[in-house]
Amino acid sequence: MSQTMKLIIKDKSFQVNWVSLTITKSSGPIIRIRANYINEPENALIKESILNETECSLSVGQKLSFVITNLEMQKRSHPETNINDFGHEISGVCLSNDLLNWFDKVRDFNTDVVVFQRGLKDLWDDFINRILSRQFKSIYKHDDADKICKDIFDIHSCFWRFKNFTNLQCLNQIVHYFSYVTRNVYGWTAFNAEEPITIITPNIQPGLKLNIKDWQIVSAPLTNNSIGDESFNSTPIYLQKIFKWNNSNNNDHKLSIFEKLCKRKKESFGIEDEDQFPKMPGCFKLDNKTYFIRSINYEFWADVDGIAVIIECLKYIDIEKSPPLSSSICIPGIFVSWFDNEYIRFVPPPEKPSWAFKGYNSPGRNSLYAKILTPTYVRKDEQGLYWTYKKDDELICLIQLGHHPYILGAEQVLNEKLECDGIALNAKTLVLSVSESSKEIKDSVHIKLNDELINTHSKQVLIEGDESIETHSKRVFIDGDTKINGKLEVSPK
Numbered sequence: 054m055s056q057t058m059k060l061i062i063k064d065k066s067f068q069v070n071w072v073s074l075t076i077t078k079s080s081g082p083i084i085r086i087r088a089n090y091i092n093e094p095e096n097a098l099i100k101e102s103i104l105n106e107t108e109c110s111l112s113v114g115q116k117l118s119f120v121i122t123n124l125e126m127q128k129r130s131h132p133e134t135n136i137n138d139f140g141h142e143i144s145g146v147c148l149s150n151d152l153l154n155w156f157d158k159v160r161d162f163n164t165d166v167v168v169f170q171r172g173l174k175d176l177w178d179d180f181i182n183r184i185l186s187r188q189f190k191s192i193y194k195h196d197d198a199d200k201i202c203k204d205i206f207d208i209h210s211c212f213w214r215f216k217n218f219t220n221l222q223c224l225n226q227i228v229h230y231f232s233y234v235t236r237n238v239y240g241w242t243a244f245n246a247e248e249p250i251t252i253i254t255p256n257i258q259p260g261l262k263l264n265i266k267d268w269q270i271v272s273a274p275l276t277n278n279s280i281g282d283e284s285f286n287s288t289p290i291y292l293q294k295i296f297k298w299n300n301s302n303n304n305d306h307k308l309s310i311f312e313k314l315c316k317r318k319k320e321s322f323g324i325e326d327e328d329q330f331p332k333m334p335g336c337f338k339l340d341n342k343t344y345f346i347r348s349i350n351y352e353f354w355a356d357v358d359g360i361a362v363i364i365e366c367l368k369y370i371d372i373e374k375s376p377p378l379s380s381s382i383c384i385p386g387i388f389v390s391w392f393d394n395e396y397i398r399f400v401p402p403p404e405k406p407s408w409a410f411k412g413y414n415s416p417g418r419n420s421l422y423a424k425i426l427t428p429t430y431v432r433k434d435e436q437g438l439y440w441t442y443k444k445d446d447e448l449i450c451l452i453q454l455g456h457h458p459y460i461l462g463a464e465q466v467l468n469e470k471l472e473c474d475g476i477a478l479n480a481k482t483l484v485l486s487v488s489e490s491s492k493e494i495k496d497s498v499h500i501k502l503n504d505e506l507i508n509t510h511s512k513q514v515l516i517e518g519d520e521s522i523e524t525h526s527k528r529v530f531i532d533g534d535t536k537i538n539g540k541l542e543v544s545p546k
Contacts, residue, residue, distance in 0.1 A: 058070075058072065058111060058112070058353075059111070059112050060086050060088050060109065060110075060111055060112075060143070061109060061110045061111075061112055061116075062098060062099065062102050062109045062121075063098065063102065065095075065098065066112075067088035067095070068088065069086055069087070069088050069111065070087065070088075070354070070355040071086070071087040071129065071352070071353065071354055071355065072084070072085070072086050072087075072111065072311075072352075072353045073085045073350055073351060073352045073353070074147070074311055074314060074315070074350070074351045075348055075349065075350045075351075076242060076314060076332070076333055076334065076348065076349045076351075077242065077334065077347065077348035077349070077365075078239070078240040078241070078242060078253060078334050078347050078348065079225070079240055079241060079242070080146075080242065080243065081146045081147060081148040081152070081153075081242075081243040081244070081245070081249075082146070082147040082148070082243075082244065082245070082314065082315045083144060083145070083146060083147070084111070084117075084119050084144065084145050084146070084147050084311075085127075085142050085143070085144045086111065086142065086143045086144075087129070087140050087141070087142050087143075088141070088143065096124065096141070099121065099124050099143060100124060102121050108120055108149075108150060109121055109145065111311070117147065117311050117312055117315065118147070118149070119145040119146060119147040119148075120145050120146055120148070120150060120153060121143060121144070121145040122144055122145050122146055123143075123144045123145075124141065124142070124143055124144075125141075125142060125144070126139055126140070126141060126142070127139070127140065127142045130271075131354065131357075132293065132295060132352065132354065132357060132361040133295075133357060147245055147311075147315040148243060148245050148249070149245060151188075152243070152245065152249055155186065155188050155189075155220055156219065156220055156221040156224075157219050157220070157221065158186050158188070158219060158220050159216075159217060159218065159219055160186060160214060160216075160218075162214075162216045162409065163409065164216070164401070164406055164407055164408050164409045165215065165216050165407050165408065166213050166214065166215050166216065166382065166384070166407065166408045166409075167213065167214050167216075167408065167409050167410070167411050168211055168212075168213045168384070168408060168409070168410050168411070168421060168452065168458075169183055169184050169211060169212050169213065169214065169411050170209055170210070170211045170410070170412065170421055170422065170458075171206045171207070171208055171209060171210050171211070172208070172412070173208055176203070177199075177202050177203050177205060177206055178192040178194045178199075178202075180206060180212075181227055183411065184212055184214060184223055184227070185220050185223055185224060185227075185250075186220055189247060189248075189249075190247060190248045191220075191224075191248065191249065191250045192248060192250050192252065193244075193246070193248040193249070193250060193251045193252075193317070194248075195251065195252075195254075195257060197254040197255070197256040197257055197259070198238075198251075198252040198254050198257075201231075201235050201237050201238065201254055202231060202235070202238070202252065205231060205234055205235065205455065206455060207456075207457065209396065209422045209457050209458075210455050210456055210457060211421075211452050211454075211455070211456065211457070211458055212226075212227065212454065212455065213382060213408075213452060224241065224250065226454075228240060228241050228252065230454055230455055231252070234455065237254055237255055238252055238253065238254060239253045239254065239255075239334070239335075239336075239345060240252075240253045240334070241253060242333055242334055244315060244316060244317040245315045245316050246316050246317050251317065251333060253333070253334050253335060254335070255335065255336040255343075256335070256336070257333055257334070257335040258331065258332055258333060258335050260328055261328070261329070261330075261331055261335065261337055262328050262329060262337075263329055263331075263337045263339070264329060265292070265339055267294055267326065267329065268292040268293060268294045268364075269292065269293055269294070270290065270291065270292060270293075271291045271292070271293045271363060287367070288367075289347070289365045289366060289367055290344075290365075290366045290367075290368075291363055291364070291365055291366075292363070292364050292366060293361060293362065293363045293364075294326075294329065294361075294362055295357065295359045295360065295361050295362075296324045296325060296326060296327075296329075296330055296359050296360045296362060297324065297325045297358065297359040298323065298324055298325075298358070298359060299323050299324060299325060300323070310322050310324075310351075310360070311351075314332060314351065317332075317333070324359075324360065330362065331346055331349050331362070331364055332349075333349070334346050334347055334348065334349065336369075342368065342369070343368075343369040344366045344367065344368055344369065345366065345367045345368075345369055346364045346365065346366055347365050347366070347367055348364070348365040349362065349363075349364050349365075350362070350363040350364075350365075380453060380454045381451060381452060381453045381454065382451075382452050383449055383450065383451050383452075383461075384401075384407065384408045384449070384450050384452065385401075385402055385407070385447065385448075385449055385450075386399045386400055386401050386402060386408075386421070386447075386448060386449075386450055387399070387400055387401075387402055387403075387444075387445050387446060387447055387448065388442045388443065388444060388445065388446040388448055388460075389420055389444060390444065392422055395424065396422040396423060396424060397422070397423055397424075397425060397442070397460060398420040398421070398422065399420055399421045399422070399423045399448070399450055399458070399460065400419065400420045400421070402447070421450070421458055422457075422458070423450055423457070423458040423459060423460050424457050424458070424459050424460065425440075425442075425459070425460045426459050426460065426461060426462075427440070427462075440462075446463065447463055447464070448460050448461070448462060448463050449461045449462065449463065449464065
């Protein structure tokens with residue numbers, strides 16, 4: 054080695070002869086370091102650093118910062134000699150403390166749930182960033198993700214966030230929904246960048262052209278906590294290739310590759326066969342079959358000229374994906390007004406609201422836009438049952454993940470008279486048979502047509518002597534304005 058790599062913890066340095074970096078699904082870049090001559094006092098220092106989440110660095114001529122997460126004994130296989138060796142390894146995540154804290158961040162809501170609705174001017178990534186705490190711009194909108202994800206959400210479609218949800222939980226919920234809808238989103242990975250979250254898609258690294266003849270099959274080189282995707286074979290294949298330097302064996306140059314990988318840099322790394330060098334999880338084809346690279350491990354050995362790259366591959370299986378979890382919620386609220394003849398404006402109840410709305414920065418935008426569902430047919434030439442909602446009417450709203458919200462109507466109380474016989478309505482004909490037989494017109498449900506009160510009676514059976522006689526209520530066909538219980542029913546303006 055032309056220079057010595059050093060691990061720096063609290064101003065104390067350790068010589069390093071082996072370093073690895075892992076880019077994997079559902080995680081940030083994971084660094085593992087095997088330092089020379091770690092004794093008990095140094096072990097205690099490292100364990101204290103883990104407890105205090107001290108930010109450490111790997112240094113040659115520049116620094117690569119990370120947060121220590123673990124110290125353990127681990128077996129490693131040398132890429133050239135295949136000799137196994139046990140030793141102490143320090144592991145950490147190459148993300149800033151601010152970014153790590155962002156994953157654990159919980160939004161400070163005064164209600165149990167907050168509903169986010171996409172607006173006319175919301176791009177798909179801007180909409181997600183509103184859900185994921187706008188500490189910084191979260192989603193990296195690479196070309197493939199933009200092509201796949203931009204049409205997933207309709208205008209006025211919704212997501213929600215429970216009071217105790219972390220950004221990590223919300224991110225997993227959103228990406229799982231994307232995966233279910235598009236079948237071309239395989240997860241996410243994080244980088245130490247201004248836009249840290251990268252959505253994993255098939256062509257995330259378009260120039261990647263693996264020549265499998267250059268790679269060899271190896272055993273599992275490391276343990277990671279990735280969960281297998283149901284669309285891929287759960288049995289992984291591990292492939293290894295050593296990439297040589299073009300014109301440098303300087304360790305400072307090697308370390309710059311670490312930094313470029315951790316920050317998702319696109320420029321050349323200065324190595325041979327760079328079109329085969331995977332920089333993030335994604336897909337490649339072999340014999341017309343698709344393989345998914347779930348994790349990539351880059352190893353730097355003091356006595357190896359080059360970088361050993363080991364990829365964990367899963368074979369794609371064309372199966373139906375399971376629907377997203379927690380896919381719908383029901384919330385109470387009140388009617389405000391109609392909007393654009395298709396939606397209504399819907400707000401939380403004024404007293405002890407269980408939910409809140411987080412809109413976009415539009416003037417007066419403080420309400421949810423929802424569609425109304427009615428249990429009847431609506432045809433071009435005639436409409437079915439119509440309800441006239443008034444301001445402050447209490448209604449119930451159903452929200453399905455990623456869809457328009459729908460108003461289901463109001464809570465219903467039992468009406469025994471209507472329960473007995475039911476009611477059938479359409480725009481041309483009104484049929485009522487809902488009241489009990491009564492001599493008093495005021496005690497029955499009735500219709501006032503012109504100036505005549507018509508009492509509608511249920512089907513009855515009269516017993517006269519030894520014979521029973523069946524009688525029926527009067528059927529009435531009505532045109533024009535109709536008064537029910539003395540009130541004129543008209544459509545709203």
